[in-house]
Amino acid sequence: MLNICLFGAGRIGAIHAANVAANPNAQLTCVVDVFAEAAEKLARQYGARVTTVEEALADPEINAVIIASSTDTHADLIEQAAEYGKAIFCEKPIDLDVERTRACIETVKRTGVTCLVGFNRRYDPNFSYLKKQLEDGQLGNLEMVNITSRDPSPPPAKYVQSSGGLFRDMMIHDLDMARWLLGEEPVEVYAAASCLIDPEIGQQGDVDTAMVTLKTASGKLCQITNSRRAVYGYDQRIEVLGSEGMAQANNQLENSVVVTNHDGATGAKPQHFFLERYAEAYRHELNNFIAAVNGTEPVLANENDGLMALLLAEAAVESLQSGRAVRL
Template sequence: MSQLTVGIIGAGRIGKLHVDNLRKIPQIHIKSVSDVVINHLKAWAKEKQIEVLTNDYHELLADPEIQAVFICSPTNTHATIIKEAALAGKDIFCEKPVSLSVEETEEALAVVEKAGVKLQIGFNRRYDPNFRKIQIIVKEGRIGQPHILRITSRDPEPPGVDYVKVSGGLFMDMMIHDFDMARYITGSEVVEVSAAGAVLVDPEIGEAGDVDTAIVTLKFTNGALGVIDNSRQAVYGYDQRLEIFGDKGAAQADNNRGTNVEVSSAEFVTKDKPLHFFLERYRQAYIDEVLEFASAILENTEITCTGFDGLQAQRIAKAALESLEKGVPVKLNQAVQVI
């Protein structure tokens, strides 16, 4: 396998995470990093052996040595950069969501398809070994026909209100991962969405026009039913659980913990709290997703988490918000594609 030269667009928390992970992979070389403000990044870039640090991502797109770009900038820039990168002939890894508008996402995906480049969306949970094993179990028919999917996803603490205002809301920012997992695990598209939400954690989130607690129910083309619950604050840690139940059995994935030690006594039974946040919980998944991206480019294989997957999750998120606002179930009329 030869080496893939990449550029990173956006050096916030997720951009820096990708830099750290990519530097561990011998077949990937990070040449350039861009961010709108770079003065505070100079010492960091030197430490990470970044050759080029710039405040203009167009320099990355114009560099013939850069084969692929990682888009880690704010969501409202994703679609524009995807189109520009595709027209520059670069393969693209983009963090979720593609945009906050279904129409804008469809336009970006059309440019990608016409340009013939690869696009992978950063739904890292697909690469978690626990969830991936459940997906394989379902695909192999070991639990039979899926009947009920349950996903719990709760953050340890709410984000700042400034972030909430530009995030696209809980459904587009947080639960969109679970919408993707729902399609991934069941192997089926969502045809109807019902949502209920409340502000139970932070009044400022409500003042910003969002909810911090939500339950969404889903109906799938294969007849299965799903329920997802989200909270912006679980005081005991990062709560990530999943169960799929079918006519031949069930499969569950519990929380990851610091250890699997359980202590029992006459007074109590205890075990470690869940890992505290997504950077710990999905550390290996973040590495595995970029390994697959690099392999798809270097070996010319198919991307398994595509722009279409990003679009479908975004459509579900949009339907959930509509259901919350109107207080009625919302149907999704969309073409079905094999997952």
């Protein structure tokens, strides 16, 4: 039975806590949060105790940590947890700074702890199934990937400021999916982007609408389409073309009902946002982490994947500024 400490009792922390509770091989032992009330509420619900970072890491009974606290705490917590030999599940990103990320990875590698970085989409059953088609050769040789990723509504401009911007905060998930599906590192990155939705986002120096093109050494191509606003909800689709066919992972809808009348045939919208759409992905992700700690599975996304996606985001930013494709 794995004893897990959760850092961060917010919305995503609560999801991981529930998934730990549902896993027969793990239990939530303690919770840490700067907001005592949030920590206590979650601890009470799952029979865990509230504690501090120091106490939790020093406790030899604790085998693993889940880092779901604010982004600026990730790298420090990873390093400390690694030094104490705890297995680490860390929400993305490791850090918004490449050098800080590299240093952090060094520590993880040196200490040899298990480290899962939260690229939750790799665990989505639809995307997993699509990837399986590729790996099983059902689609022949992969030639093209098209990723559509749109949020239902833009975040507050204030959030944008601390987020690292659209490429490092939002598209990083798509860049990771691109790497994962292409099965080969992109060597060329081009970005075009605009601020069309919220002028305040532009005033923060960020964009809200973006298209990125990736190319691998063997010539595979990938397009990513991002928007901070899709009035119809969270739009998360992937399409791949191979020499033997195409596979498309479409949105999951709110329900299966279609109403047909004078206006046409109207079906449901996509599930609203990531908590609904990726509920199952979060469950698989947590289970993969626990299995990895128990040595029965490798993690599906590790610290190195965290770095590589960040490097692609950095290249996209550079391309946007220079108007050139950036070579890696």
